[in-house]
Ligand SMILES: Nc1ncnc2c1ncn2[C@@H]1O[C@H](COP(=O)(O)OP(=O)(O)OP(=O)(O)O)[C@@H](O)[C@H]1O
């Protein structure tokens with residue numbers, strides 16, 4: 010039974026999208042390749058063309074086979090691939106069955122397309138034992154390498170092909186060094202996309218995306234280049250710090266979140282209070298606590314708890330604060346804070362930080378800064394210094410490694426990032442609309 014779903018509103022495909030649609034067909038110069046890799050700018054039409062190509066190829070070539078549909082998380086996969094895929098099938102009038110319980114899958118005719126997340130190093134375990142005739146990996150540069158290797162290994166049916174798409178990362182990323190740079194020798198069809206390859210983007214939309222990034226992220230996400238980081242993590246903040254500072258908190262802070270990074274003997278305890286204005290228009294560092302264990306002497310757990318209780322009281326006196334996101338590596342300290350919070354009747358939930366990849370968090374702050382939506386209260390001096398001084402490791406030019414050798418304050422960056430990482434996609438995509446209108 011075909012689930013009722015709105016039909017995808019197709020518009021003309023660009024020449025590059027057409028290459029992606031038919032790379033595997035007789036007559037294509039790439040027909041003998043086993044892997045398709047589409048990389049390049051955001052919003053350039055890679056995913057849509059990849060889904061169409063993968064569906065037509067798999068339905069035309071196989072029956073009774075298994076296929077892999079992989080995304081960074083199941084949520085991302087559903088949003089980017091499964092949703093559009095249902096609309097595309099509806100537009101083509103092809104019946105399908107979406108099984109949401111147990112092993113999530115889509116059945117089209119006698120073919121089965123299983124959903125997988127490539128979240129962490131153990132995600133690949135779920136692929137073990139599977140024999141597949143093909144795979145579609147969306148945003149593959151965000152996957153752990155072992156997942157991609159396992160996925161390639163699982164596609165062992167005669168004539169199997171793997172379709173990968175991604176935005177560029179650092180030039181040292183294995184997709185660049187192992188697949189793109191060795192495309193010819195490894196029989197990989199490499200198609201590079203820029204926004205010009207998506208004919209549905211208006212000039213205004215394109216410009217809106219262009220304003221969302223600066224520096225290395227502009228090169229990667231807008232220009233579609235595998236560009237290396239260079240020096241400062243937040244060059245714009247470092248160059249024009251004053252522009253990002255406020256004497257007073259904005260009037261319309263809706264609520265605030267606390268981030269906690271615990272310090273070891275060579276680092277610092279850092280607490281951040283981050284507020285959000287209406288519609289996530291601005292993200293504002295409202296308050297901080299910073300204690301450097303090396304310079305100021307090491308605190309006992311009881312002293313950390315007392316500092317935390319103080320910090321939360323100060324925050325709650327002025328703003329709505331419901332949760333604190335804490336460095337999950339320190340479970341005993343988190344338990345201590347939880348007990349202290351209950352005892353002091355603070356009314357905040359103590360939760361683990363998600364710890365998303367550091368580069369996701371950096372891209373998020375870079376984007377907020379590019380859009381002029383990030384602010385700090387002037388008294389948050391540790392945070393101001395931390396953002397202005399953050400640098401990439403000069404010894405690792407082709408890998409995105411934030412320098413963490415004790416010379417800069419990583420702790421305040423971490424605690425700030427913990428306050429936003431859970432909602433950073435909402436902040437970017439919801440807040441942008443309001444920010445643009447303002
Ligand atoms: N031929 C087409 N007809 C209709 N809509 C299209 C077409 N090609 C692209 N689009 C639309 O353009 C937008 C961007 O396309 P898509 O999601 O495929 O880009 P992408 O390169 O995968 O972007 P990202 O790197 O951000 O994931 C989507 O909303 C998509 O539906």
Ligand SMILES: [Mg+2]
Nearest residue numbers: 055056089148
């Ligand atoms: Mg995409």
